[in-house]
Amino acid sequence: QKEVEQNSGPLSVPEGAIASLNCTYSDRGSQSFFWYRQYSGKSPELIMSIYSNGDKEDGRFTAQLNKASQYVSLLIRDSQPSDSATYLCAVNRDYGGSQGNLIFGKGTKLSVKP
């Protein structure tokens, strides 16, 4: 059973701090990794994707991937109250097969305090 694990939180950080969200996955063959943000009562939206070991930066967001440790993380710099949401880690379930067949973690709830 392929699994994606996240700490459910809530993770509380002060405004302006760095928020660090972590995710581990069970299948060593996984090749595609995603972070989705979901505001309360809304649908998930993609904020980052990463495919290679190392860091990928996009504005205040940095995704980090370590395939040897089967670990993906998301760093949010200069956290804002508007970043308060649940962050979902997702891993491609069926590499080499159908696209977009993702396994989602249960999500980490982030709260940024003004």
Next chain:
Amino acid sequence: DAGITQSPRYKITETGRQVTLMCHQTWSHSYMFWYRQDLGHGLRLIYYSAAADITDKGEVPDGYVVSRSKTENFPLTLESATRSQTSVYFCASIQGGQETQYFGPGTRLLVL
């Protein structure tokens, strides 16, 4: 620019009734997906479709039926609703060759 829409947005039904949730996308994306989201379980894939007339089971397909006669539509039917199917249902789509899933606004279903 309608994107991906779901209807109804809210639905209350009774155990044993048949319910159909609609999903419509205007992008002509080839892949479409149905998820359910429950507290404690996160998002779980019910069914997906790679193209019109091609569907496949996901992680939790029991009790659900899908069809895809047209690329833009992917209805999900609960043949005989049970209380355990009370959930928020999300439809998503993706273009072939891409991996960004675009989600619809969700349907909140309550089965009494």
